[in-house]
Amino acid sequence: MTSPAVSSRDLPHPVRDEIRLEGVLHALSDPMRLRIVRELATASGELSCSHFDLPVTKSTTTHHFRVLRESGVIRQVYRGTAKMNGLRRDDLDGLFPGLLDALLDAAGRQAVRGG
Amino acid sequence: MTSPAVSSRDLPHPVRDEIRLEGVLHALSDPMRLRIVRELATASGELSCSHFDLPVTKSTTTHHFRVLRESGVIRQVYRGTAKMNGLRRDDLDGLFPGLLDALLDAAGRQAVRGG
């Protein structure tokens, strides 16, 4: 099978109008979460949590994904045992045109610079 | 007299290459600090700390300005008894082109939306 059905377990997401700029910035001000978002941006599509190899425990990884979801940066959905993650590009671009691209570009430049 | 001399008291600022994206985002993720930066952006020029009428005490205001300065978002200089504040536009635009404008635009849209 290629793609297990979406589970009935659902996760609370803010609707578009509930997304706050301060929350987004706070979510992205953590190096680990910025790294996650950068990886999600390059891989156009959904990625499972376990795809990420972060230098923290799984508990902490769960925590970071929750912060990203609750701030409105990513959307999460269960698919089988996996939890798939995707950037909320449409919502973010709709609310804050150009912001996400500027942030990703900034993060990319800093990475090149050495960070 | 129109503009008192700059005092010998000087304040530590990060040089351009020391400015970290995470630090900038963290600085701007606080509503009070975002408000300060928005006001600084509209008033092209320097503003004294006392120009701002924030719903917090003066101690707290000092704290927020320090966070903004240490993260590289603003530059501060003493001029007489006043402490003048200015956005580090050149440095930020040099490091992260388009980011500051995107952030200010995003903050503006959210303010219109009701925030």
Next chain:
DNA sequence: ACCGTACTACGATGCCTATCGTACGAGTCG
């Protein structure tokens, strides 16, 4: 039914931070 994988929940810990109040220093003006 059983096992393994993926992720969660909960509690603990230590650090960071937004806030305040009070007391103080630096500068200007009379």
Next chain:
DNA sequence: CGACTCGTACGATAGGCATCGTAGTACGGT
């Protein structure tokens, strides 16, 4: 000098948060 304004320093406090470990749940495959 003295009074006043602007901003700082320091301590306290309360809440937030990044991290961990352990124990547990949900799902898929055998």
